[in-house]
Amino acid sequence: MKRPRRDTFTQDLFRDYQPEPVVERFDAQAVQAWSISGRLSKAVALTMDESGMSRSEIAAEMTEMTKASVSKAMLDGYASQAREQHSISAVRLAALVAITGDARALNVLLADAGLVAVPQKYEALLRREMAREARERAARDEQAFDAEWRARR
Template sequence: MSRRRASDTASSDMFAGYQPRPVVERFSAERVRASSCAARIKQALKETLRECGRSREQVAAEISEYLGEVVSPLILDQYTSGANEKSNIPAHRLVAVFAVTGDIRLLNALLEDTAAIAVPRKHEALIRREVAKELRDRLNQEIESADAEWRAAQ
């Protein structure tokens, strides 16, 4: 005797509207729209500092401690000022801002025009696994091609 399964109408709605968290975190384009890479980084830095939940004084103190050099809130203001085109944040300080705020979107704003992205370290093993699977697939294709060539030569 076969059992009929009751139809489950609740499960179909369980994931309706679910949006998984993005693996590559980025600012929305509207928030960091700029005419140059330097201007985009200024916008991204401004957004990071605004959203980090700490004062610029506190962030500056944490950056100073991280780097072992003095970084004042005034310097952070200069790095985010659109009017001050000559004052761009050096790479080591940008990394320090990321280190103290944890906002990886800042690094992805920097990398936007390149072939690279920044992802959390926890994803490294998964990426390595996928690269290895691609390599395995290419090797299997090469083996199959060589086998076919060998059979045709017999």
């Protein structure tokens, strides 16, 4: 039987398609370090460097947001691996994420716990999937209980 000829003139629209990531992450090599403090320091540094803002501008906005003084020198310390005992606080990390719009540093911190920060717009979808899983689990349980009931009659 003769194989049909393949159309070589029509482009494959999805050949180079890469869906947009739901969870933003740094490249693992970019934040590789021996400790979580070191990884977080690298992530904070990359977040600030890629934000398009100066560290002084970030510090000023963080001060305004947190109502606590944040200086450029403090941000430099948070970004330094040499000062691992001087890690950024959770409140300041949240402010950095809010100011830069970049949650990748937060995801570096959460990775060891098996968690990710997901944009709020996906929360309803996650709840829907959790409801589907619960419904499927309930259906499996119902079938198992029915089988057990029939077996005991």
